[in-house]
Amino acid sequence: MSINGKAYVAGVYEHPTRRAVDKSLAQLHAESALGALADAGLGKDDIDGYFCAGDAPGLGALSMADYLGLRLRHIDTTECGGSSYILHVGHAAEAIALGKCSVALITLAGRPRAEGMATGTAPRNYGSTSPDVAFEFPFGPTVVNMYAMCANRHMYEYGTTSEQLAWIKVAASHHAQHNPDAVLKNVVTVEEVVNSPMISDPLHRLDCCVISDGGGAIIVTSPEVARSLDRPLVRVRGAGEAPKHQMGGTIDLTYSGARWSGATAFEEAGVKPADMKYVSIYDSFTITVLMQLEDLGFCEKGQGGRLVSDGNLISGVGALPFNTDGGGLCNNHPANRGGLTKVVEAVRQLRGEAHPAVQVANCDLALAHGTGGSLGTRHGAATVILERE
Amino acid sequence: MASRTFPSPVPDPDTEAFWQAAKDGTLMIGSCRNCGEKHYYPRSVCPHCGSGDVTLVASSGTGEIYSWSVLRRADPPYAIAYVTLDDGPTMMTNIVDCDLDTLAIGQRVELVFSPTEDEDGPPVPTFRPAAP
Numbered sequence A: 001m002s003i004n005g006k007a008y009v010a011g012v013y014e015h016p017t018r019r020a021v022d023k024s025l026a027q028l029h030a031e032s033a034l035g036a037l038a039d040a041g042l043g044k045d046d047i048d049g050y051f052c053a054g055d056a057p058g059l060g061a062l063s064m065a066d067y068l069g070l071r072l073r074h075i076d077t078t079e080c081g082g083s084s085y086i087l088h089v090g091h092a093a094e095a096i097a098l099g100k101c102s103v104a105l106i107t108l109a110g111r112p113r114a115e116g117m118a119t120g121t122a123p124r125n126y127g128s129t130s131p132d133v134a135f136e137f138p139f140g141p142t143v144v145n146m147y148a149m150c151a152n153r154h155m156y157e158y159g160t161t162s163e164q165l166a167w168i169k170v171a172a173s174h175h176a177q178h179n180p181d182a183v184l185k186n187v188v189t190v191e192e193v194v195n196s197p198m199i200s201d202p203l204h205r206l207d208c209c210v211i212s213d214g215g216g217a218i219i220v221t222s223p224e225v226a227r228s229l230d231r232p233l234v235r236v237r238g239a240g241e242a243p244k245h246q247m248g249g250t251i252d253l254t255y256s257g258a259r260w261s262g263a264t265a266f267e268e269a270g271v272k273p274a275d276m277k278y279v280s281i282y283d284s285f286t287i288t289v290l291m292q293l294e295d296l297g298f299c300e301k302g303q304g305g306r307l308v309s310d311g312n313l314i315s316g317v318g319a320l321p322f323n324t325d326g327g328g329l330c331n332n333h334p335a336n337r338g339g340l341t342k343v344v345e346a347v348r349q350l351r352g353e354a355h356p357a358v359q360v361a362n363c364d365l366a367l368a369h370g371t372g373g374s375l376g377t378r379h380g381a382a383t384v385i386l387e388r389e
Numbered sequence B: 001m002a003s004r005t006f007p008s009p010v011p012d013p014d015t016e017a018f019w020q021a022a023k024d025g026t027l028m029i030g031s032c033r034n035c036g037e038k039h040y041y042p043r044s045v046c047p048h049c050g051s052g053d054v055t056l057v058a059s060s061g062t063g064e065i066y067s068w069s070v071l072r073r074a075d076p077p078y079a080i081a082y083v084t085l086d087d088g089p090t091m092m093t094n095i096v097d098c099d100l101d102t103l104a105i106g107q108r109v110e111l112v113f114s115p116t117e118d119e120d121g122p123p124v125p126t127f128r129p130a131a132p
């Protein structure tokens, strides 16, 4: 049994706010939900399945179902950090294929900027019952220094350079210049990236994503509902998910769970990396993109530096256009979680609704991939492959 | 050079023996009587074979840097690292008593326990460049 062709992405929405001091967390989720419903041409009462993760307020799905007045017959609160929403698309397709729901709503929102959170450079303590905390938290693991250790090891094993990593930010910035909502709209050069202040060796300030408030939502429906709507048909062809962790003290920082989630998704979809016209790749840091592209099979392991160089990720310039909204590196990183917006831009591309300056011609097959947690310790990987019918 | 203050780890029933050994100056690692593999961090189940027949064994406390990064934005900056012990497992730690600008993957390091902020809190296993 497969989900290939059993569900469609009928609505997407990216909240335009990047600093939401005047909005509550529940409000951001709700506005995102209503935005995606309007995009699909559906109403609140059409929703019968709801998906959310750890960023949702209070009791998660229960609090948001209450706030929005939803009547549901399917709930899924799978929490895998920022990869959750890509994984939710696969889970929604499964639930729809089994008849558990026919219109699934997925929401994400957060306001780390409004709350003044030191997102990348302060250690996060996930609670003393987490079995790793006593063995890690005293050493000051942060988001940035953990990804930095991945970059350092990748450089050591494969000769990857800071200049190659910088090309990833350069490509994202070329796309973001066309996005009026992007936090960083200025085009940057390789020199500007490698000369920006060192945050945590070898990652510079411009190797890092932006910090932003915001949110987004996705509507996944049955084929019958999708065909009744006046929107381009975007079919779910395949999905994969996998955790990767320290493996009992045999951690290898040079690859991610994309190795497994990608293989599963490609097999289910019956397509290959070379078939993809566009890719949305989670981009907390430049190294995140490079490792995931390798692990998804867009090049041989260790060749990611060459793959991303010389504008190869820039739409209209290179062979592998990525994150044409500017991604987390330039546009938006709501709730410090990048997965949902990856699906949104992939759907825009498949519909032909991306900005004309970055729209990929004849974009009929796209991939969205996310990482949640940390590549340096433990993370969830989720991949979805979407096709315009 | 100022060094950072280490938060005190909170022992639980799973890890009490590990932290008691740390107070006595010994780094323990998990060892499985079923498959013979070592693991880190120590826990009640072997993450390699799934056996519950696990115990703690003393590490030699020597190894090499698997990867590292200096968080330049911290005050004071500090070096986080994964160190691969000669006994097998790779563990998260800090490199202390070192020149932050000369750290390298593959560099030989040796165990030195660092005190933590609570008066009765156990020390944490950190490493410093090995004596030549």
Ligand SMILES: [Zn+2]
Pocket (backbone or CB within 6 Å): B032, B033, B034, B035, B036, B037, B046, B047, B048, B049, B050, B051
């Ligand atoms: Zn075992």
